[in-house]
Amino acid sequence: MKCYQCGTCTADCTAASLDEEGKFNPRRMVLEYYERGKVSELSWLCANCYKCYRCPKGVKPYEVLAEMREEMIRNGKVPAFVKAFVETVRAYGELDETAFFLRLMRSGRMMDSSIVISTIKATLRKEGIAGIGKTISLPKKSRCAKEVSIIFSVVEGARARGESRVVPVAQGVPA
Amino acid sequence: MRLAFFPGCSARSSGMAYAKASLELLKKAGIEVIQPDFNCCGTHIVEEYNRDVWLALNARNLSLAESEKADIVTTCPACYQNLKKAKVELMDEEKRKDVNGVLAAINREYRGEANVFHILEVLDKFRDVIAGCADRGIKVAAYYGCQILRPPELGIDDPENPGIFESFLEEAGFEVVDFRARSECCGGTLLLTNPEGFKRRAREIVREAKKAGAECVITLCPLCQFSLEIAQDKVPVTSFAELVLGKV
Numbered sequence: 194m195k196c197y198q199c200g201t202c203t204a205d206c207t208a209a210s211l212d213e214e215g216k217f218n219p220r221r222m223v224l225e226y227y228e229r230g231k232v233s234e235l236s237w238l239c240a241n242c243y244k245c246y247r248c249p250k251g252v253k254p255y256e257v258l259a260e261m262r263e264e265m266i267r268n269g270k271v272p273a274f275v276k277a278f279v280e281t282v283r284a285y286g287e288l289d290e291t292a293f294f295l296r297l298m299r300s301g302r303m304m305d306s307s308i309v310i311s312t313i314k315a316t317l318r319k320e321g322i323a324g325i326g327k328t329i330s331l332p333k334k335s336r337c338a339k340e341v342s343i344i345f346s347v348v349e350g351a352r353a354r355g356e357s358r359v360v361p362v363a364q365g366v367p368a
Numbered sequence: 369m370r371l372a373f374f375p376g377c378s379a380r381s382s383g384m385a386y387a388k389a390s391l392e393l394l395k396k397a398g399i400e401v402i403q404p405d406f407n408c409c410g411t412h413i414v415e416e417y418n419r420d421v422w423l424a425l426n427a428r429n430l431s432l433a434e435s436e437k438a439d440i441v442t443t444c445p446a447c448y449q450n451l452k453k454a455k456v457e458l459m460d461e462e463k464r465k466d467v468n469g470v471l472a473a474i475n476r477e478y479r480g481e482a483n484v485f486h487i488l489e490v491l492d493k494f495r496d497v498i499a500g501c502a503d504r505g506i507k508v509a510a511y512y513g514c515q516i517l518r519p520p521e522l523g524i525d526d527p528e529n530p531g532i533f534e535s536f537l538e539e540a541g542f543e544v545v546d547f548r549a550r551s552e553c554c555g556g557t558l559l560l561t562n563p564e565g566f567k568r569r570a571r572e573i574v575r576e577a578k579k580a581g582a583e584c585v586i587t588l589c590p591l592c593q594f595s596l597e598i599a600q601d602k603v604p605v606t607s608f609a610e611l612v613l614g615k616v
Contacts, residue, residue, distance in 0.1 A: 207553040211565035238561050241412055242553035243518035246527070253519075263416045271417075274560045278413045282425075287408040288377035297560070333380075337407040337428075340474040344428065347473045348420045359420075359469040 194227040195250045196220075202245035202254040208238050219245060219254040226257055236261040237272055273300045283345050286338035291331060370400045371490065372433040372482070374451070376444035376590060377408055383443065383590030389609035390443045390487050396616060397494035404432040409450035423463065424470040426454030431471065433482035440484045443609070445515035445589045451484040452522050486516060487609070488588050489524050492532055495539050501615035502541035508611075509547040509582035510534045511573070513592040517551055527551065533588060533608075540612055542586075549576035556595035570599030578603055586611060 202219045203209050209217045217235050225231040236258040245254040266275065277296040282288055335341075351359045371394065379387035394401050406429050408414070415422040429451060433440045442448050458464050458480060468477055491497065510533040517523040517530055525532045530551065534544045555569030574596055577585045585605045587593040596605040 207555070207569065208558070208562075208565075211555070211558070211562065211569055238558070238565075240514075240553050240555065240557045242514040242557070244514075244553065246519045255519075259412065259416055263419075266417055272561075275413055275417060278411075279417050282408045282410065282414060287380075287406075288411075290377065290381040335407065336405045340428065340476075341407045341425065343473050344424045344470060345421055347470050348418060348424060352418070352420070358466045359473075 194224075196223050196227065196248075196252045197250060198224060199249065201247055201249060202252075205244040205247055207240040207242045207244060212238075219258065222261075223252060223254050223257050226261060232261045232264050233258075234265070234270075236265075273297065276300070283342055284334070284338065285332070286335035286341040289332050289334075295332070369398075370402065370436075370438045371441045371485075372406075372436060372438040373401050373403050374406050374409075374429065374440050374442035374444075374447055375403070376442055376447040378444060378590040378594070382594045385610050386443055386587075386590055386593060386607035389607065389613040392613055393491055393497065393609055393616070394441070394487075397491065397497045399490070399494075402436055402438055404436060406432060409444075409447040411446055411450060415450075420466070420470070422450075423454055423457060424467055426451055427458060427467045427471060427478040428474070428476060430455060430458075430480075430482050430484075431476045431478045434479055435476075437481075439482050441487055441490050442484070443487045443588075443590060443607075445486060445513065446591065448484060448486045449515045449522050455480070455482075455484060456522075486524055486588070488516075488533060488536065492536050495536070498536070498540045498612050498616055500539075500541050501612050502537075504541055504543070506542050507545050507581055507583050508537060508542045509577035509580055509585045510537055510544050510550060511547070511554075511577070511585050511587050511592060511596075512551045513587070513589045514551070514553050516588060533586075537586060537608065540615075545577075545580040545582045547577055547580045547582065549573050552576075554589075554592040554595040555599075556591040559595070566595070567599050570595045574600050574603045574605070584611075 198220055200220045206219055217238055222233045239258045243255055274297060277293055277300060281293040281296055285292055347359055373391060375387050407425055410422040410425045440451060471477055512530055512533055517525060517527040520527045537544050552573060554573055555566040558566040585596060585603060586608050588608055593607055
């Protein structure tokens, strides 16, 4: 293990600075992951701010935490917001913000106290004009949606069949 | 100069004003702008969900630009970072072969010819467009946020002591204050996972700007813009493109 437990990452960490209980501690998370393979669910609270790039040993804790999240996803532990995000991109070709938030709300797994919920509810009540002075459009698929869904199905299909790479086969979509 | 404008997903809703103002500024700079049928960059969320899907999504975007013989310009630092990261990964022959296996299904090919820029990098080369446009004496805080600077191998300036944004705004005529939170995280990515923490963080950033004497916070990221705007209403927050557009 390269990490020598100096704690620079934790001192710089955005998520740690917002955690008064001191549970979010990348120095400890990296140690436990390398020594015992422990995957921490707290890694979902990482802000992806890359402040921990300052690591003097080049460990890149942000990548270690990303590995943990990947491992959880591979094992079927996919948080509601990740599911909503991926499914929105798959269906719309882009992250249609309104479609994404609607999906999240309908999954019923978002905290009601969430500032997002209140923002979006206010938005929808006002018939498309957000209370924060922001325009929110109705959900609309991008032109690229079809090609994006093909990319998803080609890659996921190959993975499901246990193939390490996709064999090139044109499916007749006009370029 | 020919550039493909990558709007990012926010450009159709929360980041609409920033995207529109940016397009106008590019035109004023005399740049030929095209708008290909780009898809979502995936962000780290799709990357962690399935790396091969993420890489193929970005390779598709890059291939769209290169088939138009254009480089990509985007307003969103997350899109900028994802496109650039994919481009670096695709220098690897094997990965390029694999991704082209996927792209063959949609009759596209990645060759690696298009470059990726953030809008500030581009407009910085056309400073005459904005030079002296501002009323002297307006004190602003130049807010970088995260992904435009970090990780350093992908960022547009020195992550410890950046200067591109300040000097751009000074050229426009603003008085840029010393703002120590300029490259701290706005908390925007915590909107869904830690809403209380998000609010606290976004308000801290604005408080720091005010303490530094700023009358206004200037952003270059649609998510920072969204965050600082919905978390508080005491200090005005605007993207640099909207700020200068009416003056040039």
